[in-house]
Amino acid sequence: MIKAIIVDDEINAIKNLKWEIENFCNDITVCDTFTNPVDAISAINYLQPDCVFLDIEMPEMDGFQLLNNLNFRNFDLIITTAYENHAIQAFKEHAIDYLLKPIDSEDLIVTVQRIRDNKNRNALGDEIKSLIASYAPSKQPGRLALSLIGKTIYVAMEDIIYCKANGNYSEIYFKEAKKEMVSKKLKELESVVNQSFFRVHNSYLVNVHYIKEFVKTDGPYLLLKDGTNIPVSRSKKASLLAFLGNPI
Incomplete structure (x- = not known):
């Protein structure tokens, strides 16, 4: 349509x-x-x-x-x-x-x-x-090819802080305080990122290396190193904590 x-x-x-x-x-x-x-x-x-x-x-x-x-x-x-x-x-x-x-x-x-x-x-x-991208350097471990308007950019997954769903699109937030929007649903991004990412909510996919705190009250939610608060769905709480490791 x-x-x-x-x-x-x-x-x-x-x-x-x-x-x-x-x-x-x-x-x-x-x-x-x-x-x-x-x-x-x-x-x-x-x-x-x-x-x-x-x-x-x-x-x-x-x-x-x-x-x-x-x-x-x-x-x-x-x-x-x-x-x-x-x-x-x-x-x-x-x-x-x-x-x-x-x-x-x-x-x-x-x-x-x-x-x-x-x-x-x-x-x-x-x-x-897409066919060219499938054979491009993005196939190297730890890299993604993101198709934007008029260009394709190649990014290191370690530079991505989190991804946010926006209808049929996804917003990708980087550590350099910049943002890009791609015409991929969050589920599609989840299928191609590495094991450092965790789907903490229907609308959020987070790079766990940027998690600073897990806050149990008011949500619960994650505080990321850049100061962003990310909600954690109650259905994901137990699996997220198991993924991150038990506190001492």
């Missing part, structure tokens, strides 16, 4: 486009809509949609300013506007299409086919990258 976000300051324009998508493009799901471009920035960075239908003429911030404030840009951009004079700038921003309002159903179908074609090409590229 293709995930889409619609950004337009006119609520009726959003409703009309959403209706067109739902009735003519059944493999696209509109995961969110926004009339406020500032709110849309956070959502696009977090949800990382496959495509964004973006209006240009909006109060407070226009569509091009929104694009310049994004961290995540790995999506197909479709400009939806009542004006023709933004076309050159739209294609400088690598828009795959420019739809004039009111949006015609046939034009939308053509646009969506372009989105499908791009998604299929990207999927093939990801398969190739």
